[in-house]
Amino acid sequence: MRIQSIETFTLGHVCLLRVRTDDGAEGIGQTAPFNADITSAVVHRQVAPHVLGRDVSDIAGLVDLCVEREYKFPGSYVCRAVGGLDTALWDLRGRLEGKSVCELLGGSPRPFPAYGSSMRRDIAPEDEAARLALLRDSHGYPAFKIRIGKVCGHDEDEWAGRTEALVPAVRSAIGGDVSLLVDANSCYTPQRAIEVGRLLQEQNVCHFEEPCPYWELEWTAEVAAALEVPVAGGEQDTDLAQWRRMIAMRAVDIVQPDVCYVGGLTRALRVAQMAAEAGMPCVPHSANRSMVTVFALHMLGAIPNAGPYLEFTIEENDWTEGLFSPALQAKDGKVQIPDGPGWGVTINPRILESAERRVSEPD
Numbered sequence: 623m624r625i626q627s628i629e630t631f632t633l634g635h636v637c638l639l640r641v642r643t644d645d646g647a648e649g650i651g652q653t654a655p656f657n658a659d660i661t662s663a664v665v666h667r668q669v670a671p672h673v674l675g676r677d678v679s680d681i682a683g684l685v686d687l688c689v690e691r692e693y694k695f696p697g698s699y700v701c702r703a704v705g706g707l708d709t710a711l712w713d714l715r716g717r718l719e720g721k722s723v724c725e726l727l728g729g730s731p732r733p734f735p736a737y738g739s740s741m742r743r744d745i746a747p748e749d750e751a752a753r754l755a756l757l758r759d760s761h762g763y764p765a766f767k768i769r770i771g772k773v774c775g776h777d778e779d780e781w782a783g784r785t786e787a788l789v790p791a792v793r794s795a796i797g798g799d800v801s802l803l804v805d806a807n808s809c810y811t812p813q814r815a816i817e818v819g820r821l822l823q824e825q826n827v828c829h830f831e832e833p834c835p836y837w838e839l840e841w842t843a844e845v846a847a848a849l850e851v852p853v854a855g856g857e858q859d860t861d862l863a864q865w866r867r868m869i870a871m872r873a874v875d876i877v878q879p880d881v882c883y884v885g886g887l888t889r890a891l892r893v894a895q896m897a898a899e900a901g902m903p904c905v906p907h908s909a910n911r912s913m914v915t916v917f918a919l920h921m922l923g924a925i926p927n928a929g930p931y932l933e934f935t936i937e938e939n940d941w942t943e944g945l946f947s948p949a950l951q952a953k954d955g956k957v958q959i960p961d962g963p964g965w966g967v968t969i970n971p972r973i974l975e976s977a978e979r980r981v982s983e984p985d
Contacts, residue, residue, distance in 0.1 A: 623647065623678050626984070628670045628707070630662040631977035635941045636912055637662045638969060638977070639706035641714055643678055649714025650969055652913035653706035654698075654882035655941075662980060664703040668692050670982035673707065681711045682888050689885065701860040701885035708886020709917060709965075716964030722920065723887070723966075724959055729924030731961035736934035736952050737765035737803060739909060743772070743780040747788040751795035757936060758796055762955035765801035765931050767829070768792055770818065771809030774835065778809075785818060793825045801931075803829035803854075808836050812844040819849040829854050829876060829905075839864075843873040852876050856893070857907035860884050865893050869900050876929060880907035881917040890921060898927040905929035911942040915950055916967055919959045932957055944970050 623643045630653075631638040637658035642648045653661040672691050673684050685708050692700045716723050724731050738757050740750065754766050770785040772778050779785050793802055804827055810818060815833035822830055831854040834841035846853040854876035859865055860883060868874060879893040894904040904927050908918035915934065922928040934950070934957055946967040950957050960966025 625674050625676055625678055627981055628665065628674065629979060629981045630665050630706070631974050631979055632658045632662045633973060633977035634658070636945065636973075637665075637706065638913075638974070639665060639710045641678070641707065641710040643714070647714060647718060649710045649712070649717060649964060651706050651709025651711070651713055651886075652882065654702035654880070655910060655912050655914070659978070661699060661702045661706070662978075664699045665706060666980055666982045668695065668700055669703045669707055674982060674984045678711060678714060681708060681715070684708075684711065685886055685888050696861060698860050698883065701883065701889075705882045705884070705886040705889075708888050709881070709913070712887050713964035720963050722959070722961050723964060724920040724923040724961075727891075727920070727924035729920070731923060731959040731966070733953075733956035733958050734919055734922055734932050735764055735930060735955055736957045737767055737801065737931040738763040738936040738952070739767045739933050740769060741909065741935060741937045743769045743784075747784065747791040750788060751791040754792055755795040758800060761952045763800070763952065764955045765803060765828075766792070766796060767803035767805055767831070767933070769807065770804045771806040773807040773809070775807075775809035777811055777814045786821065789821060789825050789827065798826065801829075802827050803831065805831040806833045808832050808834065810834055810845075812841045812848075815841075815845045816848045819845065819851055822851050823849065827851050831855060831878070832857070839868055839871065839873045843871050846872060846875055854878055854905065857883065857909075862889065862892060865896060869896050869902065875902065877902055877904050878907045879904070880914065881921065882914045883907070887917060887921060890917075891925070894921070894925045894927060898925070903927050903929040905931065905933065908933045910935055910939060911950055912945060913965070913967075915957075916946070916960060916965050919950075919957060920965065923959045945973060946970060
């Protein structure tokens with residue numbers, strides 16, 4: 623069974639990818655969101671030419687082929703594009719075998735605990751605390767993640783004193799039985815990250831994400847060694863050799879590969895395996911309700927070192943609304959791993975009809 627065509631469907635922030643075989647079978651995946659039109663161009667220029675006409679059975683081999691053939695372009699866009707191919711091939715395999723991807727990996731679809739992930743820094747501490755307490759009561763979330771500091775903030779807060787006010791306010795509002803995670807989005811130098819980390823420890827925070835610029839592994843390792851609160855990171859990283867270094871030097875305590883950013887499920891599983899061998903948990907990054915959260919759910923349902931929670935955004939996004947069905951929902955603090963064949967969801971046909979379509983086929 624060989625790849626007959628690769629189609630992309632680009633609409634706004636989303637680029638969906640469909641693989642069709644020479645006998646008519648198909649699978650659908652998704653590239654990484656944002657700048658989706660650029661990623662679509664990369665798919666057709668730097669991915670499709672390497673795999674058209676090839677056997678679909680060796681997903682890992684096809685993914686590696688693309689990355690190696692494009693060795694002069696090791697950055698994020700090739701990995702973003704390859705992730706679309708990879709996830710479409712996993713969907714194809716699941717449909718052919720009548721199993722969910724989770725089952726293909728040896729897991730079982732089930733409700734998986736989720737943390738409600740806030741994406742906001744424009745909200746006052748008391749307002750953030752109040753809305754998270756409401757969501758705890760209405761959706762049963764056992765954990766929340768909040769944003770501290772400022773994106774690549776050079777030790778600056780979003781506004782003066784916000785972090786010092788926010789963390790205690792949220793802890794007080796959600797109570798001691800609800801886990802609290804924070805994300806600094808590459809804000810701090812090691813000295814300041816350690817200062818903030820001690821505040822987090824006082825508030826029983828269980829996850830300090832990306833405290834330093836993510837490319838400064840030695841900085842992050844210094845913070846992780848100095849604090850009791852576990853340090854998390856890796857969502858931005860696409861190079862598996864960098865992942866090996868990160869894990870070997872214990873730069874983080876919790877690994878967070880993003881299935882779409884890192885180049886697909888196959889490569890994310892390799893990161894999870896490295897972490898498992900080092901005794902580290904894996905909590906995939908899944909910061910929006912596009913297909914990336916579906917991918918993360920299936921992965922979490924199968925890997926032995928899955929962290930305790932799925933990342934599940936609490937923000938409403940028009941660009942993910944109605945993308946697929948059944949829609950993901952948090953109920954009693956858990957989100958169901960879709961149990962149909964492949965990814966277990968159906969892309970809205972209206973999305974495909976209204977999107978910009980491009981197709982690559984063998985010459």
